[in-house]
Amino acid sequence: MNDSQTDHALALDFGGTNLAAAIVRLADGELIAYRKTATPAAAGAEASLQRMVKIAEESLRESMLPMARLRGAGISFGGMVAPDGSRVVRSMHVKGWEDMPLPQRISDHFHLPAAMGNDGNVAALGEWRYGSGGQPDPFIYIQISTGIGGGVILNRKIFCGQGMGAEIGHLKVQFDPEHSESSEPCACGSRGCIEAVAAGWALEREAKKLAAQADEGTLFQRVMRETNECSAKTLVQAVQLGDTGAKAVLDHAFTSFALTLSDLMVLLDPQEIVLGGSVAVNAWDLLEPILTEKLPGFLPANWGQRTAIRSSRLKGTETLLGAAQLVA
Ligand SMILES: [Zn+2]
Incomplete structure (x- = not known):
């Protein structure tokens, strides 16, 4: 073979x-x-x-x-x-x-000969093999784009339990979502998932709320007019220019995401976590400082810097590269 x-x-x-x-x-x-x-x-x-x-x-x-x-x-x-x-x-x-x-x-x-895997798992395999040289173990890849997906590499193999495991986007970050601002159901049918708070579609929902509230003349309104768009990307651009309303939305989403990362770190003690997808890559300059600030408070005391966290190096090609690895 x-x-x-x-x-x-x-x-x-x-x-x-x-x-x-x-x-x-x-x-x-x-x-x-x-x-x-x-x-x-x-x-x-x-x-x-x-x-x-x-x-x-x-x-x-x-x-x-x-x-x-x-x-x-x-x-x-x-x-x-x-x-x-x-x-x-x-x-x-x-x-x-x-x-x-x-x-x-x-x-x-x-x-x-042909082999198949779920896209989140396959992307994790591609990022592990070609972005990290096939070394870190355990290894976690999380993609924040329209949805939140990802995969876990454990003992040099994709780990998915009985088949449904590592659905990272559907880890819960809200115990009582009925009483929070993110009470909209998740794509999976449940509520309170990290995907419903920090994925591209959830950020777009929050951007539209902000557009309905924001006073004329805010940086967010200006970006929206100039790009003719109201999406996760609009929020990121507005924060990068200094808009405080958009910053509050992203701070909440990325702080929630830090909570998800801390759960994964406590569960698996990974050697490396890689974050990809358009939201993570385009907003890395906003996401990284929030993770650095929040993670120590979410992790057990004296947990230390046990896990390297970086953004994807593969520019969206990790899924195809992982697919190739299925038959390597
Ligand atoms: Zn969900």
């Missing part, structure tokens, strides 16, 4: 918003012939699969690699995956994926 001739992998990323494909050189994570396209979500699973096959074929042609150089096809799926990786359970965004034996379909089409 680890024949040195087969030194590349076909990597496929089935997201709710985008589909991406590339050839990955396994030794160093070089991405070759990268392709990305919108997921035809409304058209369902079969249409998404056909569009993915099309961009993957384009990638293979552009790379000009003989098929004999490919070790396999690694698949990241944005949704629930059976614990053995053989089937999709379901997607929250696209209908028709229920119980689909996706690795078998890809394997039959490309005549390659």
